[in-house]
Amino acid sequence: MQIKTFVFAASLSLITTLNIPAFAQTPDSPNVPINKIEDTEKTNNINKLLDITGSRNLSRKIITQLIDSLKAEYPQAPPKFWDTFMAEFKPEEIIDEYIPIYSKYFTNEEIEGIIAFYETPLGKKTLSVIPQVSKESTAIGIKYGRQAAERALEKLKSEGYIRSPK
Helix, strand or coil: CCHHHHHHHHHHHHHHHHCCCCCCCCCCCCCCCCCHHHHHHHHHHHHHHHHHCCHHHHHHHHHHHHHHHHHHHCCCCCHHHHHHHHHHCCHHHHHHHHHHHHHHHCCHHHHHHHHHHHCCHHHHHHHHHHHHHHHHHHHHHHHHHHHHHHHHHHHHHHCCCCCCCC
16 A cells, blocks of 8 residues: 555545534534633633543544554564654644634533533533443444445345346
């Protein structure tokens, strides 16, 4: 595989893996801070929320896991590439890009409310079980997706769109 194709595949995998799901509806009109003090306070609260939810540590773990899986998938990539890639990759820069997203969809008061929830026993439990809930939910989605694909292929075969291998 050419190195450009490999870098593209690795980058695409990384981007899609680090996309953290949001659990809120998109507002019709985002609330924008009205002054610098509110903006600073909101940014600090968003950073606190990212810390409480473990987003900073999670992104580092995801990157390490992704690199391990990509190394197995692309054994022809030289070790120097992986070392250089890890040295050049800055998880903090990705996290910094989350701040405007949270700011766009949540007011400072809403962020403070989310923080308050995550500091309760139920909030802490939620944070601890969400990874497992997501893992199990993803497995169900994959299972049903495979079944739907198999049914679709069988239907297309029966309608003559797909020929059976001879």
